[in-house]
Amino acid sequence: VSGPADAAPDAGLPFATLDLDRARRQGAPEVVFGEGKSPEQCVAIAERLAAARHGVLLTRTSDAARAALRARFPEARVHDVARTAWLAPAAPRPVVSGHACVVTAGTSDLPVADECLETLAFLGVPAERVADVGVAGVHRVLARADQLRSARAVVVVAGMDGALPSVVGGLVAGPVIAVPTSVGYGAAFGGLAPLLTMLNSCAAGVTVVNIDNGFGAAMAVWRLFSAAGREELVPK
Amino acid sequence: VSGPADAAPDAGLPFATLDLDRARRQGAPEVVFGEGKSPEQCVAIAERLAAARHGVLLTRTSDAARAALRARFPEARVHDVARTAWLAPAAPRPVVSGHACVVTAGTSDLPVADECLETLAFLGVPAERVADVGVAGVHRVLARADQLRSARAVVVVAGMDGALPSVVGGLVAGPVIAVPTSVGYGAAFGGLAPLLTMLNSCAAGVTVVNIDNGFGAAMAVWRLFSAAGREELVPK
Amino acid sequence: VSGPADAAPDAGLPFATLDLDRARRQGAPEVVFGEGKSPEQCVAIAERLAAARHGVLLTRTSDAARAALRARFPEARVHDVARTAWLAPAAPRPVVSGHACVVTAGTSDLPVADECLETLAFLGVPAERVADVGVAGVHRVLARADQLRSARAVVVVAGMDGALPSVVGGLVAGPVIAVPTSVGYGAAFGGLAPLLTMLNSCAAGVTVVNIDNGFGAAMAVWRLFSAAGREELVPK
Amino acid sequence: VSGPADAAPDAGLPFATLDLDRARRQGAPEVVFGEGKSPEQCVAIAERLAAARHGVLLTRTSDAARAALRARFPEARVHDVARTAWLAPAAPRPVVSGHACVVTAGTSDLPVADECLETLAFLGVPAERVADVGVAGVHRVLARADQLRSARAVVVVAGMDGALPSVVGGLVAGPVIAVPTSVGYGAAFGGLAPLLTMLNSCAAGVTVVNIDNGFGAAMAVWRLFSAAGREELVPK
Amino acid sequence: VSGPADAAPDAGLPFATLDLDRARRQGAPEVVFGEGKSPEQCVAIAERLAAARHGVLLTRTSDAARAALRARFPEARVHDVARTAWLAPAAPRPVVSGHACVVTAGTSDLPVADECLETLAFLGVPAERVADVGVAGVHRVLARADQLRSARAVVVVAGMDGALPSVVGGLVAGPVIAVPTSVGYGAAFGGLAPLLTMLNSCAAGVTVVNIDNGFGAAMAVWRLFSAAGREELVPK
Amino acid sequence: VSGPADAAPDAGLPFATLDLDRARRQGAPEVVFGEGKSPEQCVAIAERLAAARHGVLLTRTSDAARAALRARFPEARVHDVARTAWLAPAAPRPVVSGHACVVTAGTSDLPVADECLETLAFLGVPAERVADVGVAGVHRVLARADQLRSARAVVVVAGMDGALPSVVGGLVAGPVIAVPTSVGYGAAFGGLAPLLTMLNSCAAGVTVVNIDNGFGAAMAVWRLFSAAGREELVPK
């Protein structure tokens, strides 16, 4: 540029701004949005954070990036459906009491649910998966009602009509976080239909995150678990 | 106008085009959309059709119009929630076997359901009403499953999340006609949210009519009943 | 995942949840949405269902998946325009009286119409096709009016202006199910234009399914035929 | 304002900018959009233009404004449904060969059609009206086909599904100008549905104006008639 | 209606379906959406629930309804800005540890915040209000950071640009529930702008409820508090 | 299909329905929408129509289709920017008096303008092209005002802000047909922005066709020219 340059955010990684201090400040290790990043960039970021003994989660990675991360970090946990890869931090994570439950309406919603589950695993939050219990066969979710009620938070992932969170919200008294997905076609309009359904849920107190945002739902769960025992998780 | 006038549609009723021949052609008596019509206009239309011994249904009438119709036609059936008024045709209506069921998610959906029920009554189609069985308390609709299955067609009326038709569509094997309503606020966008939900229903074979169109759903039921025994209902 | 796993839906098919009991419960054999499934997955699903002597319909299959299904199941009915493949169930299907009619506005709407027709064939519902009778040459559909009236249900498939269902709805007294298609460009907005047209049809009682949802229209027809003689089709 | 004022557009009429020279320049007398103008303002504008022996058309006038214009100008043509009032120019208008035809789908579309017809009358273009020939009873418009073909231009006014211009466009070879109206409810979205229908008309060469813009359609007709004999109509 | 009637939901209150058993089932007393209900209806509902010693919250009440409730129940808590009225249940509510914080961007957002606060008060959840700390003067919210961090959950209410939840989400580690409001004009599109802003928040884990839904945000907080000590709150 | 087949529309061309009688009925030869058609299909259609001595226009053809048409019909007029190919009919076209003018705002609008010009050429309507006279340099279109005024109809093609038709509509008294294009990005929303601009043109009487619909604009011109001398163009 023609004027004074901005301070280089990180001399070794010109394509990313890492914040090695965030874990201390916010209580969560680093997360990198992998979309549009090359395999080389993903590996370089992971190397730098691993060297600092921080954990790192990469989301929305390409197939090539995951292959490169697998080769370089055999200890990494890599998930092809969730499109995630992560390295645990060197320091032990605080023990969390209770667990979350991630529910999907259909099998096509699994990639979003798995992104949520992998993020929870990275954050050290135990979680169960309940798949393919959409409301067109409502006996399926009713059969799981006790399992859902035993969780401290329920994430409900659904595309198309997005009706499942309303049913789940009526079955459980605890927090319900709804994730619309872009599964569907035509008047689903890329996830707009289930998004609107969930925002208008007739079950009071259901909250919503962005379309396909399994990562965000996991972070919302983490905020919730964190709130219950925040003192040890978030040093001031 | 400066050119030749159009043929006067009806000398006595310059504000409406009545089609006294429709019942013969299509098998259904006259229906008049009452929105924007004065009490005097509504009475005049009803008088003319009554004189011809045709039945007539007026939908979306104003309070004043219904009062005027009640005063002029004590024998008329007038429904204030449905905003309808109707006179039965002089000729007996064909006997229909079976009945329809009209279900609502909430009490706010009742005006649309009642417009549907009154239209069915006018058409001679027996019908039951099942109110306030929205999916946030899914046990309510499950408790009515046998009642729903006993109907030849089920109309499901829902605003807000519009999720009920998906559950009903999974409970019954017969026709399910979904009616989105403008009940709700904010991201319900005047009924857009339940409309999209219903178009994307995960229960296969659910069909949809326009927002708040209880009349249209009744006509769809009538088409269906008519199809089963069309020979006596629709003279060629 | 870090918590307890969900019950494996089907040990042999980790990528799909089959419901071998559905035919008994709902009276219709299994349907698999093929979009995003590999040829190997499609063949594996079909093999499993064929082994159980269930029929199966695969919709929205890729060219490669259809080739693989053709090679493995020479007896399968595979349709390249409809993008469907199906195997009939071992048990004879109940005999249905009457037939449906599937009408298209233009030749570009044929893939959606053919998906509808193939689904009807799989379900054992007789059907006729009337192609390319859009309203810009309205004499074409008028010439077919008697043919349309002879059907127990008419499915109307149209993109662009989506005007055909309104004309057909005025010609026939029985059920009319409208299917908007994504045929068109510019202000057709991927099928939004004909969808809105159909929802606002001036022919009362026309119902609508999702954009390009030929399968859904067929299921709506099946619900309707089923309703007329449900006792033998849907065992409780 | 704190800076230099703009040149007063018209000392006597601070609320409007009249262009007494436009008739010479563009060949059409003055038109005033009456929405939001008081009866006093409407009368003042008309007085000024009448004094200059110009004609004037006021559209979208309030009831009060039309009453005031009627009282002040007994010779004015005032139309309550069209919401227009006009005074003919003192100079004779050029003779136009041929005539236009304005067609409506339903009786609710008449106010827009009448705004179109009154504008045409003001401009000296002969016109016929054909009302209530919507496509749900397609025989109605077919019965008028010869009448439509005899016009030099056809304006088609329709709300709800907006399907009529596609049928008319297939019946006549001359210009077809489609006017969507805000007639309808729910998914008509204030005229968006018929607007999109008309823009996607399968009848090639149909053109469209804004929702409820009967005035604009008349001006499009006037441009067309003007083009055929422009030399005498538009002095340079 | 012409068929068998639905079971009368409540003989004494034909206009509402009360569920006197809900508090036992779901752990929360009855809430009534007051929009469209007459003062007489509101009083009748409150009388019936008070007789059963249940608490009741009425939201979105009219001015007249609140006046009637004040007159009949001097002990009721009535809030004119929040448009709420409530009676505490006879049984003592469980003691909740911790408190919530409700933050607004501007003074125009206060009615929505107050609906949230009144609902929390009704539910027995302690709460603080922090008003008028929008991001255009970001020092205001920064000055409140410690106060926000001390809460177990933060509700952020904002219209127009809806930017405040992103800033708050970066300041606190616990749950953040964002409520878009319809405050604004033009391209705010009735709350669509802040809704989209919040769904796309760059602060991970922020969740969102419907536009103007202060009640829903309070219920989400209640779910969260309930989850932390559910055993005593929700008897099975 | 399982029911009776539809009458084969054309035994030799199962993929298209040709209407060899249309030229006689509507006065215009056949036009084929080439999108999605293979080179072999395009050639086969052209061969059949050429054999019948009809002309044919193919629009929106692929590069391969145009190459195949060029090879098979050296006499065809093929235009790579317009993506058209056409063969003139054997019979001489009627002589048209006057000409049209096709104007573009920018060079990126040329493909749409050229589709319009090629269609006009095929129809035998003389036309001029005025390119790159967008309103950001308004002197460019002013310099062409006399040229525009000399045309019997002006087609204005513009993307992005779509402002040019308003300026042209103020310069000429004859018909102005506006064509929005999908040129632009971001808030152009695929042509929605110029489409809305044109529908709201402050120049009265401008009409609009679909986004990128150069063909439709040409057909609108043809309708207009046809109207002026219809008797010889359109045999009844």
Place this chain on the structure above:
Amino acid sequence: VSGPADAAPDAGLPFATLDLDRARRQGAPEVVFGEGKSPEQCVAIAERLAAARHGVLLTRTSDAARAALRARFPEARVHDVARTAWLAPAAPRPVVSGHACVVTAGTSDLPVADECLETLAFLGVPAERVADVGVAGVHRVLARADQLRSARAVVVVAGMDGALPSVVGGLVAGPVIAVPTSVGYGAAFGGLAPLLTMLNSCAAGVTVVNIDNGFGAAMAVWRLFSAAGREELVPK
């Protein structure tokens, strides 16, 4: 509320949060959005600020509020079309070199332009108004080109097609701020049409504010003037 109250923003004015320090911090006196505020509230706010010798501007005031302000503050400048009222600060405003120009496309855009002009007057920025120079008569704006070029910034206010900023942007080299208005009907969609037009302006470097936001445009001008001589205007 049930928890600790927020600090009362201003003991004497519970309905508003005044910031008497803002003028010092940001260099501009207080502005109050008057929509929804009672005459008494408006007067109370003005009294308080006048007592502190601050200036105050109230925008979007009701007729009653302006009457009350006129009665209480005879020295106030009150503008009925702009719906504004203001009191100048006691301290002299800094002298600004140069002036702004506010241009409108039509007379219906004047209220928005006047809100802009009154705000500029309040801020001490000299300004000129150029009214009714929309592009359908493009000679009007061309005749003012030198006047526009003499301004340091040009604000262009336009509804309907919103085309004027593109023409102005091509005529002047300095800053052009475009304000879409809600003037129009149908496909203007409350100002969406001109908003999109302006965002897609083919004149590079035109910037846009919210629909009907004359105040915001004035503030943008003030930022610009402030930037040129910031040191004296904005004390740190």
Place this chain on the structure above:
Amino acid sequence: VSGPADAAPDAGLPFATLDLDRARRQGAPEVVFGEGKSPEQCVAIAERLAAARHGVLLTRTSDAARAALRARFPEARVHDVARTAWLAPAAPRPVVSGHACVVTAGTSDLPVADECLETLAFLGVPAERVADVGVAGVHRVLARADQLRSARAVVVVAGMDGALPSVVGGLVAGPVIAVPTSVGYGAAFGGLAPLLTMLNSCAAGVTVVNIDNGFGAAMAVWRLFSAAGREELVPK
């Protein structure tokens, strides 16, 4: 075409209309929108303008076009992230006092920021870049407040929630130009979400350009700098 051809815009460059006189008229050298142009076309345009000793900026170029330009013009400044290439004009550019500052919310917004910075460099406007200071970590932008205040104009580039301009607008008193980007997914709707956020900014006087329009923001800055010292920059 069948009518008279348009005047060839430039005999040597049939695919582009160059305006070698614009620098004199408007004070800025030529800019070419590179999207859709081949490497050969880009080189040819640059050669022609270089021969005339004009500078030229090409935006949105393909990788291949930039490679070709690098090879042909080793002195060109080519930027792969910004996708720009430019040659300085032969004549020295006027000296500008002060500088601009371009701020981004995230690293994904850098391509748009860099397009802005390269355009500013081409125009001779000094500029600084401040990257990755989004509001979820609001301390980052606060730490840069003095740097932002030292600029004569600030461009703020942000996708997703688009909240940064509101914070910056509250920190600086000078001009703030907001650029929404298409960074994000789901309910970001291709940049619609940050666009609406910015149009509704609670910081008064922030102006907005089209989505991803870094070039337009630079031109707005150039207009602003030009206005301050226009006399030497824009010869009449």
